[in-house]
Amino acid sequence: MNKPLFLIFLFVVPSCATYIHADGRGEIEKIKSQNHIIRNRLILIERRNSIVEEENIARIREIQEKQAQYENLAAEKKALLEKSASDMHLMNEKYRNLEEKSRILEKESSRKIQDMALLNRNLEGTLGSKILMLNEEIKKRELNFGNEMERIKKEHARNVYELSIKAEELKKTISNDDDIIHSLDLDLSELSGRIKKLSGELMNKNDIIRGLIDLSGAGKDREEELRRLLSEKEKELIESKKRKDIIEMEKSLKKGDK
Amino acid sequence: MRYALPIVLAALFYFNGELAGSDLRIVITSNLKGGFLSEVEGQEDKDPMLLLGQTILNERKTGDVLYIDLGNSFYPGIIAKYSFGSAVMDFFRHMNCAMTLVSSADLRIGINTLEFLQKGNPTLLMSGNLTRNGSPIFAPYTIHTVRDKRIAFIALSSRNILLDIAEKNLYQARMEDEILTLKNALSLLKKEAVSHIMLLSGLDDDINLALLKEFSGIGLIISGSDNSGGIFNKKIERAELYDGRAVIGASRSSGCYILDLELGSGIKVSDYRYIPSKRYRIEGSPYRDFISRITRWKEHFVSEHGKVLAVTGGKTIVFNDERVLNLLRDRFNTEISILGDNAVTPLNLDEKIRESDLLFSINTNYPVFIYRLSGSDIMQMQPLLKTFRVSGVTDGKVQNYNLAPGRFYSIASTQSIYDETQYLLKKDIPFVNTWMNIHDTALEDLKGKKVLLLNGYGYLDRRFRATADIFLSGFFNNTSVEMSYGAKPPAGSADKSLKHLGTEDRIDFTVYNSLHQFILTPYIFYEKENDTYIHNLLRGTLVYNLNLDHMVKPYHKSQADSVVISVADNRRPTTLRETAGVNIAGTIVKGKAGAGFEKEVHDPQGPPVYGFETILNVEVKFLSYFTYNLNIDSFMAYSTVKIVLEEKGYRRIEVENSMTFKFSQSAGIAVKHKWFRYYYIRKNDKYTNSQVIASFDLKTDFKIY
Numbered sequence: 003m004n005k006p007l008f009l010i011f012l013f014v015v016p017s018c019a020t021y022i023h024a025d026g027r028g029e030i031e032k033i034k035s036q037n038h039i040i041r042n043r044l045i046l047i048e049r050r051n052s053i054v055e056e057e058n059i060a061r062i063r064e065i066q067e068k069q070a071q072y073e074n075l076a077a078e079k080k081a082l083l084e085k086s087a088s089d090m091h092l093m094n095e096k097y098r099n100l101e102e103k104s105r106i107l108e109k110e111s112s113r114k115i116q117d118m119a120l121l122n123r124n125l126e127g128t129l130g131s132k133i134l135m136l137n138e139e140i141k142k143r144e145l146n147f148g149n150e151m152e153r154i155k156k157e158h159a160r161n162v163y164e165l166s167i168k169a170e171e172l173k174k175t176i177s178n179d180d181d182i183i184h185s186l187d188l189d190l191s192e193l194s195g196r197i198k199k200l201s202g203e204l205m206n207k208n209d210i211i212r213g214l215i216d217l218s219g220a221g222k223d224r225e226e227e228l229r230r231l232l233s234e235k236e237k238e239l240i241e242s243k244k245r246k247d248i249i250e251m252e253k254s255l256k257k258g259d260k
Numbered sequence: 261m262r263y264a265l266p267i268v269l270a271a272l273f274y275f276n277g278e279l280a281g282s283d284l285r286i287v288i289t290s291n292l293k294g295g296f297l298s299e300v301e302g303q304e305d306k307d308p309m310l311l312l313g314q315t316i317l318n319e320r321k322t323g324d325v326l327y328i329d330l331g332n333s334f335y336p337g338i339i340a341k342y343s344f345g346s347a348v349m350d351f352f353r354h355m356n357c358a359m360t361l362v363s364s365a366d367l368r369i370g371i372n373t374l375e376f377l378q379k380g381n382p383t384l385l386m387s388g389n390l391t392r393n394g395s396p397i398f399a400p401y402t403i404h405t406v407r408d409k410r411i412a413f414i415a416l417s418s419r420n421i422l423l424d425i426a427e428k429n430l431y432q433a434r435m436e437d438e439i440l441t442l443k444n445a446l447s448l449l450k451k452e453a454v455s456h457i458m459l460l461s462g463l464d465d466d467i468n469l470a471l472l473k474e475f476s477g478i479g480l481i482i483s484g485s486d487n488s489g490g491i492f493n494k495k496i497e498r499a500e501l502y503d504g505r506a507v508i509g510a511s512r513s514s515g516c517y518i519l520d521l522e523l524g525s526g527i528k529v530s531d532y533r534y535i536p537s538k539r540y541r542i543e544g545s546p547y548r549d550f551i552s553r554i555t556r557w558k559e560h561f562v563s564e565h566g567k568v569l570a571v572t573g574g575k576t577i578v579f580n581d582e583r584v585l586n587l588l589r590d591r592f593n594t595e596i597s598i599l600g601d602n603a604v605t606p607l608n609l610d611e612k613i614r615e616s617d618l619l620f621s622i623n624t625n626y627p628v629f630i631y632r633l634s635g636s637d638i639m640q641m642q643p644l645l646k647t648f649r650v651s652g653v654t655d656g657k658v659q660n661y662n663l664a665p666g667r668f669y670s671i672a673s674t675q676s677i678y679d680e681t682q683y684l685l686k687k688d689i690p691f692v693n694t695w696m697n698i699h700d701t702a703l704e705d706l707k708g709k710k711v712l713l714l715n716g717y718g719y720l721d722r723r724f725r726a727t728a729d730i731f732l733s734g735f736f737n738n739t740s741v742e743m744s745y746g747a748k749p750p751a752g753s754a755d756k757s758l759k760h761l762g763t764e765d766r767i768d769f770t771v772y773n774s775l776h777q778f779i780l781t782p783y784i785f786y787e788k789e790n791d792t793y794i795h796n797l798l799r800g801t802l803v804y805n806l807n808l809d810h811m812v813k814p815y816h817k818s819q820a821d822s823v824v825i826s827v828a829d830n831r832r833p834t835t836l837r838e839t840a841g842v843n844i845a846g847t848i849v850k851g852k853a854g855a856g857f858e859k860e861v862h863d864p865q866g867p868p869v870y871g872f873e874t875i876l877n878v879e880v881k882f883l884s885y886f887t888y889n890l891n892i893d894s895f896m897a898y899s900t901v902k903i904v905l906e907e908k909g910y911r912r913i914e915v916e917n918s919m920t921f922k923f924s925q926s927a928g929i930a931v932k933h934k935w936f937r938y939y940y941i942r943k944n945d946k947y948t949n950s951q952v953i954a955s956f957d958l959k960t961d962f963k964i965y
Binding site: 032034036038042043049052053056060 | 343426557695
């Protein structure tokens with residue numbers, strides 16, 4: 003072997019040693035960089051695309067459903083319109099029939115109204131005359147009642163006077179209590195009978211008055227007056243009863259004293 | 261007539277140009293980090309992004325509201341990563357976000373991707389100071405009209421950006437000076453007849469305040485995202501200058517801020533408050549459309565990344581940075597691997613491992629770089645290494661050997677770590693880009709070798725590596741020989757004084773792992789003057805060291821000395837030495853002490869002569885360029901063989917002193933003094949060989965990984 007060459011080889015080869023070295027800025031690195039960026043972009047686009055595709059499919063499905071819904075609704079609408087049209091036609095027919103009937107009824111009604119009006123006028127006339135009649139009757143009876151009441155009052159007053167005299171006499175003559183009592187009893191029974199009679203007359207008069215009022219229908223004022231009179235009579239009756247009670251009490255007192 | 265005065269007064273008031281205070285309500289978010297959860301079930305009650313969206317939409321019901329995001333929203337949430345930020349852009353679109361400030365985390369998905377997302381989206385990506393070929397990549401400003409008032413928003417991103425290597429290679433993007441950027445923007449806005457100017461900023465508060473003082477045209481600064489600190493280490497949410505202009509900070513991310521402004525002659529902050537995200541019932545098509553969209557993203561994510569990659573075989577594995585570091589060393593066959601402190605979030609993996617687990621746990625998507633650093637570089641990096649996660653270096657040792665300052669070590673790390681290393685060491689470090697990030701590496705591993713699932717990684721240190729150190733020396737030799745009568749020069753040594761040129765070359769082939777080290781050293785010392793061989797030594801040495809301890813190691817050495825060119829009578833005298841002993845290694849001094857024998861095995865053959873070997877190496881470096889070496893090799897033979905009496909016992913000692921001046925990493929000039937003495941005990945015969953050599957040295961090394 004050529005020794006000098008061998009020595010040179012020993013010197014030169016190791017001096018050419020280089021470290022593991024890669025220039026990051028070389029063209030190959032640029033291409034790799036582009037590749038890296040494009041690969042990431044591709045992944046992003048693929049993923050976004052799949053998302054958007056799914057959304058598209060969902061939207062298309064939604065649109066199809068809405069389209070089907072729309073068609074259903076359109077068909078329903080058409081059916082409803084047709085039904086509505088036929089219903090309208092029927093309704094119009096009915097309306098015309100009703101109109102006709104209404105016209106007929108109107109005619110009949112107006113005729114009847116006229117008849118009723120006439121009848122009413124006749125009734126009014128009849129009732130009016132009856133009311134007048136009843137009013138006169140009431141007046142008559144009131145007059146009789148008043149006279150009767152007057153008479154009863156007078157009689158009552160007289161009796162009261164007599165009774166009071168008798169009571170005075172009774173006071174004065176205690177010894178004749180039995181007779182007095184007896185007389186008082188008679189008086190009382192008489193009074194009671196009168197009271198009953200008056201009560202009965204009052205009730206009869208009340209019945210007559212009520213009957214008259216019912217017949218006349220418009221005699222409420224008269225009724226009120228009669229009621230007022232009746233209440234006065236009743237008050238007088240009550241007072242008579244009270245006097246009777248007083249007398250009975252006095253009688254019992256006299257009996258007791260005796 | 262009585263109405264004339266009020267009308268005149270109203271007209272005067274109007275034409276004075278100062279309207280009564282008109283209001284603007286701004287909703288602000290920051291640092292959202294794309295934090296969508298991956299689960300669909302119950303998402304409207306649990307997903308923080310959806311809760312935030314409901315809060316924002318609820319706020320919109322109060323009236324006209326402007327929504328601004330301050331950045332760091334596109335990364336690193338798993339759905340955001342999976343969708344390359346699309347999910348976040350969908351969020352902005354449906355929440356009617358007017359603009360977002362591009363910040364450091366956003367750039368992790370790439371400028372290219374951000375530009376793509378911008379297309380067709382009403383939400384404006386903004387940054388005035390991120391440029392490409394001198395022009396802003398994104399919108400530097402925008403104008404918004406509020407009640408006939410034109411309000412400009414200028415955007416300034418943080419300086420702390422790190423682009424992916426691919427975009428670095430292609431885009432030459434850079435951050436411009438913020439003051440220059442602001443000046444340009446303000447001069448452009450003069451032509452736009454705006455009534456107010458606001459600045460969206462990712463810069464720190466001290467810079468924001470300085471900008472506010474310098475530029476009186478800025479009415480308000482809204483700051484967030486990369487804004488890392490406030491004033492006197494305290495985060496501020498509101499600070500005002502003496503003239504009433506304010507800096508607003510949005511530091512919290514789990515809700516939103518409501519900023520109410522009065523726009524009179526200036527901008528007055530009437531209210532600023534934080535609203536945590538809350539559950540609101542939101543109806544209406546935009547919200548439901550968004551829910552539908554985000555649900556699809558999540559379903560796709562689960563479908564694509566929910567597949568089982570591997571099973572743990574019943575045991576619970578903690579997927580953490582330690583495993584990833586070991587994986588990098590295994591996958592890329594490097595001695596050292598480095599990760600950032602928060603590169604991997606620890607995750608317990610029971611039984612099934614899915615790709616979504618990796619996405620959840622791995623917080624960096626920068627590619628892995630492979631590069632070499634010298635032992636001295638690694639030592640210089642110690643303060644930085646303490647902030648990182650490192651595998652392969654333990655107590656200043658790699659594979660159980662002390663870091664050698666001059667030797668290079670292979671390192672695998674992410675691009676961000678490489679950038680920080682390069683910045684610290686202030687030099688250009690060649691690298692190889694694997695074009696794989698941690699996620700890709702882990703995915704490949706789980707589909708194949710499953711290194712991540714191993715119980716121990718001691719085998720990485722037991723991997724054999726090989727180095728070749730080549731020493732070449734050409735020298736001028738002045739040999740002075742003294743020899744007593746009758747003494748024979750040993751094989752290959754000079755027999756008379758002389759001056760000439762020669763070469764001394766050595767290659768150390770070392771194959772080693774953490775425990776075993778084999779060093780094969782062919783050595784040639786050849787000098788010739790005319791036809792006379794002065795030194796004709798061919799030596800081969802095989803040393804085995806058992807690396808039990810860094811200081812003391814057992815060794816065995818086999819050494820054969822012969823001649824390069826056969827001597828007279830075509831003889832090739834050959835001597836064999838076998839020794840075993842202890843290797844003691846220090847920083848400056850190394851030595852061997854052992855016992856064995858020497859035997860002439862050829863031309864002539866002789867009996868074995870037993871003795872003791874002592875080897876000493878001293879290396880001292882000083883003044884950057886100088887190295888002093890002292891090498892002593894002695895063999896004291898005490899032969900008990902009686903067959904050849906005159907060869908009983910001898911002393912052999914070689915001493916070399918050298919001073920080297922290195923003018924480059926591999927070349928230097930050395931002055932050496934070699935002294936060799938051979939002493940025959942029985943006959944008292946001595947041979948001494950002294951040389952002063954001035955040589956030109958070349959040293960280079962290879963590492964075979």
